Amino acid sequence: MRHLEGTPMPVLSDARIRALKPKEKPYKQADFDGLYLLIKPNGSKLWRFKYRWLRKEKLLALGKYPEVTLADARQKRDEARSLIAKDEDPSSVRKDQKAKAAAEQTETFTKIAAELLAKKRIEGRAEATLTKTEWFHRLLGADIGHMPISQITARDVLVPLKKIENKGNHESAIRMRSAAGAVFRYAIALGLADNDPTYGLKDALIRPQVQHRAAITDPAQVGALLRVIDGFSGQTSTRLALQLLSLTALRPGELRMAEWEEVDEAKAIWTVPAHRAKMRRPHAVPLSRQALQCLKQLRDLTGWGKLLFPSVRSSKRCMSDNTLNAALRRMGYGKDEMTAHGFRAMFSTLANESGRWHPDAIERALAHVEKNEIRRAYARGEHWSERVELAQWWADHLDILKTKRPEHD
Known part of the structure; x- marks a missing residue:
């Protein structure tokens, strides 16, 4: 078969490679375009690609014959030549690839x-x-x-x-x-x-139906619940925790883990720090007269320590997350009737139903963050003055509900 003029004649073939025998010293058998086979005294036949990079001669190992066939070696050589044409050193590229592969194995x-x-x-x-x-x-x-x-x-x-x-x-x-x-x-x-x-x-897992935490929102039942809490015969700190939950609408975890340094009774403000707030933003809570009275009683009990509600087992740990719900169960309220988190729904429902307060003020009181980014950008105000009035109204409203006993109560 005749080759076109200027086209290099391949020197190697599979038959010729198989016929190559080892010698006392290593020797080379060239193919073309820098590719050659290195035959070692032990019989190994190793592919090498010789090229120049930055005026220096360099070698790139391409594997061992017959694991790497003649066709494979030529393809690898062509890939290396393509890198050189792009001003990339094939040896450096290979080192980077090996380093990346090794890193991938350790980055578990x-x-x-x-x-x-x-x-x-x-x-x-x-x-x-x-x-x-x-x-x-x-x-x-x-x-x-x-x-x-x-x-x-x-x-x-x-x-x-x-x-x-x-x-x-x-x-x-x-x-x-x-x-x-x-x-x-x-x-x-x-x-x-x-x-x-x-x-x-996203759609491979079973999605359970959303079950909202149980909460009492009927005014008459709210009054009955508050009376039961006032008469709770368990730990005084547990009773005060439930009373403060009803007055402040804090999240149970924010209340349980609270520290005395967060409470400024003189200014009537309770500030939940960002690291404990669910939305990772500090949340200031205006305190009503009733809430301050609860805190005064609590300070007599736990004011000597760091935590408002220390565990009965250790003053360094806060009240457990089950304490408040367990107290509600002792008072006869099942988990499908009322939960510690339900005081927030109680506040939200009755405050909104009153029609007296701006919905945004109620949302800020609950430390909710506006999901709509554009609206959030224009609703940065905390409605503080209105929230101060709202907090006192809510505490007074709860007192009124407590006094409204139905005939059968």
């Missing part, structure tokens, strides 16, 4: 998850949230923790999620998917992954 899900958790801790996220997130990370880690973050697929993530879902913990499975997604998005930001595989699992 567990490692990235731990880094993200440390970042959240520095940012001052609530300890309860961090503990829950760490728990989700451990459950995920049992199946995908050892895997390089860049190689994890949606199917891989689905395995631990289904384990939780199959136990009937549908809400936990959804929350765990969200926790996993945060890890993958963090990895993307660090340049360690290209996509978030949890996005494709």
Whole structure:
């Protein structure tokens, strides 16, 4: 077969390569365009590509024959020549690729998850949230923790999620998917992954029906509940906690973990710091006369320490998250009737139904953040003056409800 003029004649063929025998010293057998075969005394046949970079001669190893065929070697050589044409050194590119591949093997899900958790801790996220997130990370880690973050697929993530879902913990499975997604998005930001595989699992899990926390909102029943709380025979601090929940509409966790330095009784303001607030924004609460009276009683009990509501077991720990709900159960209110969080719904419902207050003032009193970004930009006011009046009206209104006993009560 004749070759076109100017086209180099390939020197090597598979038959010729197989016929090459080792010698006492290594020797080369050239192909063309810098590709050659190095035959070693032990019989190994190694592909090499010789090229010049920045006026220096360099070599690139392309593998061993026959694992790397003649056609494969020529393709690798052509790829290297293409890099040179783009002003890239093939040897440097290969080193970078190897380093990246090695890094991918060490950048596992567990490692990235731990880094993200440390970042959240520095940012001052609530300890309860961090503990829950760490728990989700451990459950995920049992199946995908050892895997390089860049190689994890949606199917891989689905395995631990289904384990939780199959136990009937549908809400936990959804929350765990969200926790996993945060890890993958963090990895993307660090340049360690290209996509978030949890996005494709959006419709793969069972979504439980939203169940709002039980709350009493009927005025007559509210009055009855308040009377029962006033007569609570358990721990005085527990009674005061429930009374303050009803008066302030704080989240139970914000109240339980409160520290005395957050309460300014002289100015009648209770400020929940950003690191303990759910929305990560400081939340100032105006205090009514009734709330200040509760705090005065509480200070006589716990004012010697740091916490408003220390645990009965240790003054360094706050009241447990089950204490308030357990007290409601002791008073005869089932979990489908009233919860500690339900005092917020009680306040929101009755305050809105009164028609006396601007809805935004009520939302600010609940420390809710406007979801619409544009509206939020124009609604930065805290409605403080109105909220001060609202707080006192609410406390007085609760006193009125307590005095309105139905005939059968």
